[in-house]
Amino acid sequence: MILTVTLNAALDLTYRVPRLLPHTSHRVRHSAERPGGKGVNVARVLAALGHETVVTGFAGGATGDTLRRLLAESTGPLTDALVPITGATRRTVAVVDDATGDATQLNEAGPDVTPAEWAAFDDRYGQLLRDADAVALCGSLPPGVPVGAYAHLIRQARARHVPVLLDTSGEPLRRGIAARPDVVKPNAAELAALTGSTDPLPAALDARRRGAHAVAASLGPDGMLAITPDGTWRATPPAPLRGNPTGAGDSAVAGLLSALTEGLPWPDRLIRAVSLSAATVRAPGAGEFDAGAYEELRTAVRVEEL
Numbered sequence: 588m589i590l591t592v593t594l595n596a597a598l599d600l601t602y603r604v605p606r607l608l609p610h611t612s613h614r615v616r617h618s619a620e621r622p623g624g625k626g627v628n629v630a631r632v633l634a635a636l637g638h639e640t641v642v643t644g645f646a647g648g649a650t651g652d653t654l655r656r657l658l659a660e661s662t663g664p665l666t667d668a669l670v671p672i673t674g675a676t677r678r679t680v681a682v683v684d685d686a687t688g689d690a691t692q693l694n695e696a697g698p699d700v701t702p703a704e705w706a707a708f709d710d711r712y713g714q715l716l717r718d719a720d721a722v723a724l725c726g727s728l729p730p731g732v733p734v735g736a737y738a739h740l741i742r743q744a745r746a747r748h749v750p751v752l753l754d755t756s757g758e759p760l761r762r763g764i765a766a767r768p769d770v771v772k773p774n775a776a777e778l779a780a781l782t783g784s785t786d787p788l789p790a791a792l793d794a795r796r797r798g799a800h801a802v803a804a805s806l807g808p809d810g811m812l813a814i815t816p817d818g819t820w821r822a823t824p825p826a827p828l829r830g831n832p833t834g835a836g837d838s839a840v841a842g843l844l845s846a847l848t849e850g851l852p853w854p855d856r857l858i859r860a861v862s863l864s865a866a867t868v869r870a871p872g873a874g875e876f877d878a879g880a881y882e883e884l885r886t887a888v889r890v891e892e893l
């Protein structure tokens with residue numbers, strides 16, 4: 588099974604408005620509520636692809652209950668192993684401008700996690716790792732969780748020879764990379780914040796030098812760039828797609844991990860990641876993808892060795 592960790596899970600709210608204009612009030616055309624946080628989205632995509640998936644992290648309060656109820660309605664073989672906490676799971680709001688397709692994201696900080704709750708999670712994680720073929724560590728850290736949490740979880744996975752992918756930002760990313768994850772998946776902004784370079788190729792090389800075995804950077808409409816022990820590749824979707832990009836990076840993680848556990852080589856992993864990611868832009872929200880677009884894109888993504 589594939590284990591996904593979302594320490595700062597979220598109840599994701601999506602509002603669609605005809606046009607988003609700061610300093611004005613808006614009529615919401617459509618609203619939706621989904622179980623979210625990056626690792627939860629990764630898990631929903633993996634399960635929809637038919638992979639046995641286990642979701643862990645924290646959930647608490649009324650928002651946590653709603654998240655778990657919605658998660659139970661997901662398609663595919665998905666198990667909820669979230670650890671209960673006293674604090675309430677946060678909400679995030681994505682406001683989608685229907686005129687442009689752009690999304691504006693507002694993310695709450697998350698609940699306060701106590702040292703006892705963090706210790707309970709750590710125990711649970713150790714047990715879950717025993718049956719894991721791969722693990723994804725995704726998203727921001729809630730208050731109370733140590734900033735070196737991902738570095739610690741990476742070391743545990745590596746000690747058990749479970750391939751581990753890290754998708755986070757800021758200081759947790761900087762410390763996590765130094766713990767030598769098998770794959771790190773930053774986006775262009777996270778890569779630039781980490782390395783100080785806005786040019787993806789030198790930035791990804793720098794990120795790899797910091798300790799990651801492979802760097803697979805998601806570059807929005809430009810696809811992905813992967814620097815790996817087997818080679819360096821760029822994978823590009825056929826044309827920029829219009830739609831809601833929220834969760835596109837999470838679908839890329841699902842693509843990378845599902846293909847890794849199937850033993851596929853890097854070029855095939857990238858084709859899957861880029862096509863799932865683009866197919867998510869065509870779906871209404873994070874954790875979902877347009878199955879028709881995915882099938883079409885799988886044969887249209889171009890991979891070039893650099």
Ligand SMILES: O=P(O)(O)OC[C@@]1(O)O[C@H](CO)[C@@H](O)[C@@H]1O
Pocket residue numbers: 595597599623624625628679692694725726727728833834835836837873
């Ligand atoms: O605050 P984080 O953990 O960095 O990101 C959280 C988040 O914005 O990322 C997902 C999209 O990737 C959303 O489902 C989710 O709520």
